[in-house]
Amino acid sequence: MKIVVCIKQVPDTKGGVKFKPDGTLDRGAMLSIMNPDDKAGLEAALRLKDQYGAEVTVLSMGLPKAEDVLREALAMGADKAILVTDRVLGGADTWATSTTIAGAIRNLEYDLIITGRQAIDGDTAQVGPQISEHLNIPVISYAQDIKIDGDSVIVERQFDDRYHVLKAKMPCLITALSELNTPRYMTPGGIFDAYEAEITQYGRADLVDVDDSNLGLNGSPTKIAKASDKVRKGAGEKVSLDPEASVKYIMDKLSEKHII
Amino acid sequence: MALEDYKGVFIYAQQVDNKIDNIAYELIGKGRELADALSTDVTAVLVGSGVKELADSLGEYGADKVIVVDDPQLKEYRTEPYTHALASVINEFKPEIMLVGATAIGRDLGPRVSARVATGLTADCTFLEIGEFREKPNQLLMTRPAFGGNTIATIACPDNRPQMATVRPGVMQKLERVPGRKAEVIEYKTEFIPDHKYVEILDIVKSVSETVDIMDAKILVSGGRGMGSPENFGMLEELAEALGGQVSCSRAVVDAGWKPKALQVGQTGKTVRPNLYIACGISGAIQHLAGMEESDVIIAINKDETAPIFDVADYGIVGDVKVIVPKLTEAIKSIAK
Numbered sequence: 001m002k003i004v005v006c007i008k009q010v011p012d013t014k015g016g017v018k019f020k021p022d023g024t025l026d027r028g029a030m031l032s033i034m035n036p037d038d039k040a041g042l043e044a045a046l047r048l049k050d051q052y053g054a055e056v057t058v059l060s061m062g063l064p065k066a067e068d069v070l071r072e073a074l075a076m077g078a079d080k081a082i083l084v085t086d087r088v089l090g091g092a093d094t095w096a097t098s099t100t101i102a103g104a105i106r107n108l109e110y111d112l113i114i115t116g117r118q119a120i121d122g123d124t125a126q127v128g129p130q131i132s133e134h135l136n137i138p139v140i141s142y143a144q145d146i147k148i149d150g151d152s153v154i155v156e157r158q159f160d161d162r163y164h165v166l167k168a169k170m171p172c173l174i175t176a177l178s179e180l181n182t183p184r185y186m187t188p189g190g191i192f193d194a195y196e197a198e199i200t201q202y203g204r205a206d207l208v209d210v211d212d213s214n215l216g217l218n219g220s221p222t223k224i225a226k227a228s229d230k231v232r233k234g235a236g237e238k239v240s241l242d243p244e245a246s247v248k249y250i251m252d253k254l255s256e257k258h259i260i
Numbered sequence: 261m262a263l264e265d266y267k268g269v270f271i272y273a274q275q276v277d278n279k280i281d282n283i284a285y286e287l288i289g290k291g292r293e294l295a296d297a298l299s300t301d302v303t304a305v306l307v308g309s310g311v312k313e314l315a316d317s318l319g320e321y322g323a324d325k326v327i328v329v330d331d332p333q334l335k336e337y338r339t340e341p342y343t344h345a346l347a348s349v350i351n352e353f354k355p356e357i358m359l360v361g362a363t364a365i366g367r368d369l370g371p372r373v374s375a376r377v378a379t380g381l382t383a384d385c386t387f388l389e390i391g392e393f394r395e396k397p398n399q400l401l402m403t404r405p406a407f408g409g410n411t412i413a414t415i416a417c418p419d420n421r422p423q424m425a426t427v428r429p430g431v432m433q434k435l436e437r438v439p440g441r442k443a444e445v446i447e448y449k450t451e452f453i454p455d456h457k458y459v460e461i462l463d464i465v466k467s468v469s470e471t472v473d474i475m476d477a478k479i480l481v482s483g484g485r486g487m488g489s490p491e492n493f494g495m496l497e498e499l500a501e502a503l504g505g506q507v508s509c510s511r512a513v514v515d516a517g518w519k520p521k522a523l524q525v526g527q528t529g530k531t532v533r534p535n536l537y538i539a540c541g542i543s544g545a546i547q548h549l550a551g552m553e554e555s556d557v558i559i560a561i562n563k564d565e566t567a568p569i570f571d572v573a574d575y576g577i578v579g580d581v582k583v584i585v586p587k588l589t590e591a592i593k594s595i596a597k
């Protein structure tokens with residue numbers, strides 16, 4: 001079985017967020033990590049590899065420094081790594097990103113593609129389902145459990161108040177929730193090997209069946225009109241009183257607001 | 261076809277088990293406002309099996325037209341047949357705007373449909389308006405939080421139609437129901453031919469929930485890790501009961517296994533906007549604030565006077581929640597007598 005796992009290097013939002021003058025994210029200026037949902041997707045793939053035997057290829061689209069998350073994935077146990085990077089791909093929205101990644105994946109053989117549900121920078125949850133549409137394969141998003149059954153996958157798919165147990169013929173794309181598992185650590189030997197491992201680079205010329213008009217900032221249907229730090233509602237009053245006075249304070253406010 | 265030829269505001273009227281979800285009415289409410297700004301109609305797209313009779317309530321909440329796609333293949337939500345249904349409606353009727361709820365269904369359906377009809381999609385919008393973008397009038401301007409709620413971005417989709425957005429539930433206001441108000445109902449037929457993209461549903465497991473949806477509650481008493489133990493949520497239940505409200509919680513509480521995910525407020529939980537939100541022992545991570553800061557009145561009780569929850573609270577009380585809450589419950593009960 002061949003599994004492709006799409007992983008994204010994301011800014012660690014705890015370190016603060018910085019923008020370029022054109023309103024797009026200044027990724028170079030922030031600390032970076034492997035996106036948590038993607039890491040859960042990678043762990044799911046590695047477990048399938050442990051259980052059934054599989055070749056796991058990790059693929060990331062991004063700046064050259066996204067190589068870091070690919071090496072991390074190799075150190076966790078992935079077999080091959082591909083970096084999709086090219087200046088013309090910059091500033092892509094989810095449409096242009098999914099078009100690019102689908103174009104890269106068309107070079108590969110695969111039974112299963114796993115992506116994270118969503119990345120913590122954009123929070124869109126769009127790229128996985130859109131890749132599946134471009135590749136004309138079924139998608140099962142929000143996976144909380146994945147099993148293989150012959151030429152099919154059986155997946156528990158989470159909804160708000162229920163889950164569906166779904167069966168799909170491979171090839172199929174699955175988007176993983178971070179609740180799916182606890183990702184393993186890199187092994188010392190794995191880190192050593194990953195440092196030496198070769199990472200395949202794809203540029204624009206390596207994308208299959210992709211039109212220039214669908215790439216990068218210019219090929220993105222959505223455009224950022226403006227981006228800014230969130231303006232929060234200002235703080236109100238804050239008091240530090242003994243418990244009885246605190247209760248009286250709250251009661252007065254509730255009565256003032258006609259709640260009691 | 262020229263962009264100006266795309267007309268009308270369409271909303272996806274999500275139903276589950278042949279019951280319309282609240283998000284459908286919320287989208288009609290917002291869609292009405294956008295349609296008025298564009299001098300056009302609001303059309304609800306209703307997809308399912310045996311759902312035609314649900315069209316009436318969509319009319320009563322403000323839809324001018326309801327397009328019904330009814331087929332046995334649509335009995336339960338599955339990505340492919342639902343994508344086919346909605347994409348076919350878009351290709352046939354050519355709306356300028358298509359709104360979908362940012363629910364577990366909408367966040368699966370939206371991206372797949374947008375890729376099929378080759379347009380942009382803006383996720384999880386919290387604010388929508390008609391305005392100008394790069395000197396083009398009458399564009400849909402879609403505002404959404406990103407980067408874990410640290411920033412907000414406004415997005416336009418100037419050169420593709422429809423302009424598509426998923427909209428976070430609980431943020432837009434539904435209109436007052438007008439009993440007897442009728443929408444024009446259009447039955448749209450398309451063929452559903454199962455192929456490799458049709459997944460098979462082996463089982464549906466519903467989680468048993470005895471509580472009311474926290475998104476509908478007018479008063480929420482919400483607990484965080486500062487409550488100390490799952491047992492201490494008992495005092496929050498009592499306070500909520502005295503106030504006629506519901507209990508909700510932060511993500512830390514769900515992660516600790518104290519409360520179910522259905523009660524979680526925040527970026528990865530639910531967005532709530534009750535009349536009163538009492539945050540008890542919640543420090544106020546940015547992801548939590550994103551889910552509750554639109555509440556009318558926010559009261560926060562926390563030991564740590566530097567807790568970020570105080571930055572959004574109308575009334576902040578620095579103190580021990582486990583001492584204050586039971587006394588508060590008593591005080592409320594005593595005036596109720």
